[in-house]
Amino acid sequence: MKVILIIGDGISDRPTRVLNGKTPLQVAETPSIDAIARRGICGIVDPISPGIPPGSDTALLALLGYNPLQTYTGRGAFEALGGGLEVRESDVSFRGNFATVNDELTVVDRRAGRIMRGGEALAEALNGVKLEGFPEVNVIVKHTVEHRLALVLRGLNLSRMVSDSDPHQENLPIQTVHPLDASSEASRTACIVNAVSKRFHEILTNHSINAARRENGLLPANAVLLRGAGTLPQVKPIIEKYGVQALVVAAGPMYRGICRSVGFDVIDVPGATGTVGTDTVAKAKAAVENLPGYDYVLIHVKGGDNASHDGDAEQKVRMVEKIDALVKHILDNVDVESVFIAFTADHTTSLELRKHVGDPVPLAIMGPGVRADSVEKYSEIDCAQGGLGRIRGVDLTPILMDLAGNSKKFGA
Amino acid sequence: MKVILIIGDGISDRPTRVLNGKTPLQVAETPSIDAIARRGICGIVDPISPGIPPGSDTALLALLGYNPLQTYTGRGAFEALGGGLEVRESDVSFRGNFATVNDELTVVDRRAGRIMRGGEALAEALNGVKLEGFPEVNVIVKHTVEHRLALVLRGLNLSRMVSDSDPHQENLPIQTVHPLDASSEASRTACIVNAVSKRFHEILTNHSINAARRENGLLPANAVLLRGAGTLPQVKPIIEKYGVQALVVAAGPMYRGICRSVGFDVIDVPGATGTVGTDTVAKAKAAVENLPGYDYVLIHVKGGDNASHDGDAEQKVRMVEKIDALVKHILDNVDVESVFIAFTADHTTSLELRKHVGDPVPLAIMGPGVRADSVEKYSEIDCAQGGLGRIRGVDLTPILMDLAGNSKKFGA
Known part of the structure; x- marks a missing residue:
């Protein structure tokens, strides 16, 4: 049997005054998500x-069955993979921003005026550059979206244990990267990243796109700020763990990268943007269309988290309702007698605090043979009364795989 | 935001015949503790x-967020710290009793007739003695309460892996201490403790206080029974883990010692005794008065456990009601819009069995943004229906620190 897992990024919340002491999930009209709760079994999950x-990143790894406390090796490799780069085991990867610095290398704008065009050409100018002192290191750069890029360093004796060159706020200089452990690999990698910063700045300063930007009164994209050094996690791919063909429908590069790193196929869906404007029904359609070729399909929808970080309660409620439309399309178009459908969030994002918090997320699972409980509505409060009790994120995929008949007995 | 955690030692119980199949928490009148349950979120906790x-000791370590399976290194150091001694990383500490032995070193009374006076002077006579064969070992002794003392051995190559000299019952000889592992440090420490026993017996036998006791027909305090060899736990102090200033209001030396060992400040409260006679409201007042200078305040109240070990149901119910008065003072005197208040027990102590048992304890947490559930009363049975579900003791402090905004994100 098949499994469809739908994750609403950051849609879980705490009760909030702006919603009269309710959570967005309690306030939103979600007849289809509630149908999963009513027909299935519910619980709460500590990611x-x-x-x-x-x-x-750690939340999604956990929900896919990979314990991040054991497998998490930084975010960089996920961004690079998700941006379409090939990443090898010994590579160290970074997320990067095109930024604007002044002559003292102080960051004037961390996003180079949110540069929207030219990023691809600028990244191309950086791709493959040779570094003074480290001629054997391959420098691979790819533009992803807006002001963002991914960097892969390829060579021997590299380490992900290095700090960020990104100062994470403006009016501070590009940071000199330092090693985060005592290994010679970390020292060497720190030197290499500093050489990269210097070389990128030289190339970008002289690039014609930046000359044109300056002429047009735009901030030049004359530096790259690097953060999140990471390597590929050393994990057993999901096909080996459970014998399932897995597919992810997600727009955000990181989510795509994480899924790729554990063996999911990735598809592009026109209209899926990873923002509140995303076409959720298009994602549902893509999942339904591709279901015949897969055993485990993950649909990841980002917008609810964005609304939370903006502190926009109305937007968050609307986003939850857009996700309900996605669920409706799934329920209307798959054979619910042979497909397990699970719905959850990856983490709780507080509208009031505008950040991720440690509260558990609600979960509902429907499908043949599930021990249905008496929960009627999908919410943080209702699902806490459900038959699944309180579980850990890393247990979700094993439960789903077992329901679908893909688990292996432990013992004789 | 701030957190006040109130722990009623051993107040959790099993339903018992003497209370018509109810638990003491179900029988006691506790309007203020119930208010926390009604306004907040409840659950049950496996310490x-x-x-x-x-x-x-292990229960309290866990509730403070330190996994005792990884960090527990015996009780002795907590008693010594709690008794006001300085304890260093390489010290090995013990709890001790003044006891009465006969000429064959058989224990006649494990508490020297519950000696109430003279303990301080006797301990002073033992403090700083030199040991034959181990001149480099510092022997530090301090009287705590009644017949009890703390011993710190300071020197190189000591180990806590040694047995007790205390036979734990009367009519048995003082035990020859033996090593509990194959290390040379444990062998050496066992020899040192045996030399301590011998030397202490010599000094005490000839002490004038004991001559006077014999004359007055009292049992002489002519030996020290040692138990619970322990070292300081190797842990990150709570200020480093969460950036919080922490304070404990507790009377029992061990509880104070545990809190000191993980970085809590400790205050003395007149009237707080660590027994059923303690002034619970004085403890509440001290907590409220000191709240402005702290982020995390723990109030520990011991009496309920004592009543359980005595099998005294009426006393236990009364003690719970005294703790309710403490909670009332807290609720009446702090701003409940900016303080999280949590109430729990450290373990279940069975009135019928007069000992600690493995049942979970009830927990209630109130404060801004908490996902309030429908539990109306604080009890073992009611809280099991709560929105927190069933958690582990070691998860309590992370949950409280996250609610109060002191947690750190794992991942990016």
């Missing part, structure tokens, strides 16, 4: 463990 | 893990 606010 | 009866 990592109680009280620990998860990153988006 | 260690299901079915494991915790010691008072």
Whole structure:
């Protein structure tokens, strides 16, 4: 049997005054998501463990069955993979921003005026550059979206244990990268990243696109700020763990990268943007269309988290309702007698605090043979009364795989 | 935001015949503790893990966020710290009793007739003695309360892996201490402790206080029984983990010692005794008065456990009601819009069995943004229906720190 897992990024919340002491999930009209709760079994999930606010990367790894406490090796490789780069085991990868610095290398704008065009050509100018002192290191650069890029360093004896060159706020200089452990690999990699910063700045300063930007009164994209050094996690791909063909429908590069790193296929869906403007029904359609070729389909929808970080309660409620339309399309178009449908969030994002918090997320699972409980509505409060009780994120995929008949007995 | 955690030692119980099949928490009138349950979120907590009866030391370590399975290194250091001694990383500490032995060194009374006076002077006579064969070992002794003392051995190559000299019952000889592992440090420490026993017996036998006791027909305090060899736990202090200033209001030396060992400040409260006679409202007042200078305040109240060990149901119910008065003072005197208030027990102590058992303890947490559930009363049975579900003791402090905004994200 097949499994469809739908993750509403950051849609879980705490009760908030602006919604009269309710959560967005309690306020939103979600007849289809509620149908999963009513027909299925519910519970609450600690993505990592109680009280620990998860990153988006560690939470998704956990929900896919990979314990991030054991497997997480930084975010960079996910961004690079998700941006379409090939990443090898010994590579160290980074997320990067095109930024604007002044003559003292102080960051004037961390996003180079949110540069929208030219990013691809600028990244191309950086791709493949040779570094003074490190001629054997391959420097691979790819533009992803807006002011963002991915960097892969390829060579021997590299380490992900290095700090960020990104100062994470403006009016501070590009940071000199330093090693985060005592290994010679970390020292060497720190030197290499500093050489990269210097070389990128030289190339970008002289690039014709920036000359044109300056002429037009735009901030030049004359530096790259690097962060999140990471390597590929050393994990057993999902096909080996469960014998399932897995597919992800997601727009955000990082989510695509994480899924690729554990063996999911990735498809592009026109209209899926990774923002509140995304076409959720288009994602549902893509999932339904591709279902025949796959055993495990993950649909990841980002917008609810964005609304939370903006503190926009109305937008968050609307986003939850857009996700309900996605669920409706799934329920209307798959054979619910042979497909398990699970719905959850990857983490709780507080509208009031505008950040990830450590509260558990609600979960509902429907499908043949599921031990349906008496929960009627999908929400943080209702699902806490459900038959699944309180579980860990890393247990979700094993439960789904077992329901679908893909688990292996432990013991004789 | 701030957190006040109130722990009623051993107040959790099993339903018992003497209370018509109810627990003391169900029988006691506790309008203020119930208010926390009604306004907040409830659950049940396994201090260690299901079915494991915790010691008072391991339970408290866990509730403060330190996994005792990884960090517990014996009780002795907590008693010494709590008794006001300085304890260093390489010290090995013990709890001790003044006792009465006969000429064959058989224990006649494990508490020297519950000696109430003279303990301080006797301890002073033992403090700083030199040991034959181990001149480099510093012997530090301090009287705590009644017949009890703390011993710190300071020197190189000491180990906590040694047995007790205390036979734990009367009519048995002082035990020859033996090493509990194959290390040379444990062998050496066992020899040192045996030399301590011998030397202490010599000094005490000839002490004038004991001559006077014999004359007055009292049992002489002519030996020290040692138990619970322990070292300081190697842990990150709570200020480093969460950036919080923490304070404990507790009377029992061990509880104070545990809190000191993880970085809590400790205050003395007149009237707080660590027994059923303690002034609970004085503890509440001290907590409220000191709240402005702290982020995390723990109030520990011991009496309920004592009543359980005595099998005294009426006393236990009365003690719970005294703790309710403490909670009332807190609720009446703090701004509940900016303080999280949590109430729990450290372990279940069975009135019928007069000992710690492995059942979970009830928990209630109130404060801004908490996902309030429908539990109306604080009890073992009611809280099991709450929105927190069933958690582990070690998860409590992370949950409280996350609610109060002191947690760190794991991942990016």
